[in-house]
Amino acid sequence: MPLHGRCLCGQVHYQILKPIDRVYHCHCETCRKAHGSAFSSVAAVAEDAMVISGTEYLSRYESSPGKWRYFCRHCGTQVYARRSEARHYILRLGSLDTELDFPEQEHIWLSDKASWYELHRQCPEYQQSGP
Numbered sequence: 001m002p003l004h005g006r007c008l009c010g011q012v013h014y015q016i017l018k019p020i021d022r023v024y025h026c027h028c029e030t031c032r033k034a035h036g037s038a039f040s041s042v043a044a045v046a047e048d049a050m051v052i053s054g055t056e057y058l059s060r061y062e063s064s065p066g067k068w069r070y071f072c073r074h075c076g077t078q079v080y081a082r083r084s085e086a087r088h089y090i091l092r093l094g095s096l097d098t099e100l101d102f103p104e105q106e107h108i109w110l111s112d113k114a115s116w117y118e119l120h121r122q123c124p125e126y127q128q129s130g131p
Contacts, residue, residue, distance in 0.1 A: 005096040007077035011057040014079065016091070018049035023093070023102050028109035030063050034078060038117040039107070041093040043100075045080075050089050052079075 003016040020043040031040035052058075059073040066084040071077060081090040093100065107125040119125065 001098075003096060003098040003100065005079075005091075005098070007054075007057075007072035007075050007079055007095060009072060009075035009077075011074050012052065012054040012072045012077070012079055014050055014052045014095075016045055016050050018046055020045050020049075020091070020100075020102060021088075022106075023100070023104050024106045024108055025104065026108050027113040029112045031109075032112070032114060034063060034069060035092075035094075038114045040078075041104070042081075043091050043093055043102070045089045045091045047087045047089065050080075050091070 003020070004014070005016075006013045022044045023041070024043075025039040025041050027039045032038065034040070057072050057074055058070045058079070060068045060070045063069050063081075067081060068084075069081045070079055072079065077095055078092045079095050080092060083090075104122070105124065107119060108129050109127075110119075110125050111127045113119075
């Protein structure tokens with residue numbers, strides 16, 4: 001069954017037609033600042049697996065060289081990110097409407113982890129990016 005999601009105001013919608021890969025939590029400083037939270041929960045989605053509508057409402061920001069964050073310019077919801085050379089989307093799982101039946105797999109960039117947050121250590125953790 002496809003997964004569905006949208007931004008907070010509903011202008012941007014997406015559908016994921018293939019299984020996702022690698023559900024993880026990123027603790028890098030950039031993700032923390034962009035989301036205003038302790039970490040960002042994301043999943044890799046193949047380029048040909050995601051259909052997006054309302055793209056005219058998306059704006060983007062290059063948060064680091066070659067990495068673009070796409071967000072609804074009306075409500076500010078970050079929907080996904082992409083690296084220039086990548087063949088996949090980095091989906092922001094908080095924008096999903098459909099339940100995700102795929103367990104978290106790892107925590108990455110713990111070297112940047114917020115000091116006020118304690119992990120419960122239920123999945124693999126890496127001081128920087130994963131394997």
